[in-house]
Amino acid sequence: MKKLVVSLSAALMLSASIAEACTRVVFHGDNNRNITARSMDWKTDVGTNLWILPKGVERTGEAGDRSIKWTSKYGSVIASGYDIATTDGVNEKGLNANLLWLVESEYPNLALNEEKPTMALSLWAQYMLDNFETVAEAVAFLQTEPFVVVTAEVPGETRLATLHLSLSDASGDSAIVEYIDGKQVIHHDRSYQVMTNSPTFDKQLAMNEYWEKIGGTVVLPGTNRAADRFARASFYINAIPKGGAQKDSFASVFSVIRNVSVPFGLNTEEEPNISSTRWRTVVDHQAQLYFFESAISPNVFWVDLKKIDFSPGLDQVKKLDLGPNQANIYSGEVSSEFVVTKPFSFLGITEEQLQAEQAKQKADLAAFQAKQNAELKENETTH
Numbered sequence: 001m002k003k004l005v006v007s008l009s010a011a012l013m014l015s016a017s018i019a020e021a022c023t024r025v026v027f028h029g030d031n032n033r034n035i036t037a038r039s040m041d042w043k044t045d046v047g048t049n050l051w052i053l054p055k056g057v058e059r060t061g062e063a064g065d066r067s068i069k070w071t072s073k074y075g076s077v078i079a080s081g082y083d084i085a086t087t088d089g090v091n092e093k094g095l096n097a098n099l100l101w102l103v104e105s106e107y108p109n110l111a112l113n114e115e116k117p118t119m120a121l122s123l124w125a126q127y128m129l130d131n132f133e134t135v136a137e138a139v140a141f142l143q144t145e146p147f148v149v150v151t152a153e154v155p156g157e158t159r160l161a162t163l164h165l166s167l168s169d170a171s172g173d174s175a176i177v178e179y180i181d182g183k184q185v186i187h188h189d190r191s192y193q194v195m196t197n198s199p200t201f202d203k204q205l206a207m208n209e210y211w212e213k214i215g216g217t218v219v220l221p222g223t224n225r226a227a228d229r230f231a232r233a234s235f236y237i238n239a240i241p242k243g244g245a246q247k248d249s250f251a252s253v254f255s256v257i258r259n260v261s262v263p264f265g266l267n268t269e270e271e272p273n274i275s276s277t278r279w280r281t282v283v284d285h286q287a288q289l290y291f292f293e294s295a296i297s298p299n300v301f302w303v304d305l306k307k308i309d310f311s312p313g314l315d316q317v318k319k320l321d322l323g324p325n326q327a328n329i330y331s332g333e334v335s336s337e338f339v340v341t342k343p344f345s346f347l348g349i350t351e352e353q354l355q356a357e358q359a360k361q362k363a364d365l366a367a368f369q370a371k372q373n374a375e376l377k378e379n380e381t382t383h
Contacts, residue, residue: 021224022098025233026192029243034172035283038257048278049083051344056311061119061123068146075091086129092310095138098125099125104180106162108182108184113148119149121149122346133169136173138167152348165178178200178201196230199226315340
């Protein structure tokens with residue numbers, strides 16, 4: 001397959017012009033105080049609500065007849081996207097999962113994976129929260145490549161959703177999972193504290209080395225581009241104090257994620273897909289607290305997972321209605337304000353749609369192979 005080779009700077013400019021913006025950071029404090037924060041940046045209201053999802057729920061991958069099936073081992077508190085997907089959340093064991101935009105994402109070819117179970121992209125993060133206690137456990141499972149992730153169109157748009165996944169846990173461990181050229185790529189190390197959007201994570205690490213040599217006290221890049229946010233977040237998350245009171249650590253981590261947020265209502269015509277920050281979440285893995293901050297609401301509020309009954313049963317599914325643009329106002333600890341609600345349906349694809357996409361990919365693959373064979377034959381005759 002032909003690959004376009006471009007310089008690092010050109011790749012950065014290209015990716016910045018077409019990528020949605022989000023940032024995720026992991027703070028490593030003293031006494032095993034590990035805190036994860038993320039921003040959700042999107043050009044329109046992403047229709048987010050908070051949900052309590054109990055353990056013992058039977059789910060499928062929502063991707064045709066060979067969808068993977070499982071029963072949730074752990075309960076979780078999640079932030080939905082359009083009430084059709086899990087975009088962010090933490091389970092009762094302290095595992096945190098975040099989905100961020102990555103335009104370079106290319107999911108596995110269905111024609112090359114006809115026997116593997118399938119899973120809709122909308123359930124990718126939820127599968128992690130349902131099944132694993134630690135990052136290491138999740139990574140060990142993912143390395144077996146047990147399923148094929150299948151994407152679908154973004155609600156209200158004609159483009160396909162392209163996302164990568166970050167995981168963090170109570171020990172401070174971290175992993176980034178991407179699909180590049182149809183292959184799963186896992187970056188697993190405690191030091192991988194920051195993730196943004198384009199370019200792919202390996203290139204983000206390479207660019208960040210440049211800024212580390214300069215030093216953040218001298219100069220830091222200040223734009224809203226993903227690579228610049230990566231550099232600022234990497235510097236600040238390691239520069240803030242590691243000790244002190246819990247409230248001080250919260251203040252520091254919130255300061256970092258706000259520093260890399262995009263002002264609400266910002267619209268740059270030259271770069272239309274650098275989007276406003278809609279909301280932010282912060283997870284204290286050790287204390288089992290899940291904080292939520294809307295750009296519209298004046299208050300930060302939180303959920304104490306220790307106060308939640310995650311026992312099996314659909315009557316344990318509860319929702320905190322955040323309203324349009326997450327403008328509903330809450331304050332303090334809100335676990336008692338969730339209301340029993342019918343579970344939302346994860347966005348999936350039908351068996352008919354899956355078969356149609358698989359047939360298309362098979363035809364594309366055959367055409368590509370025929371072209372390769374023709375080029376090879378032509379080269380042999382000319383030499």
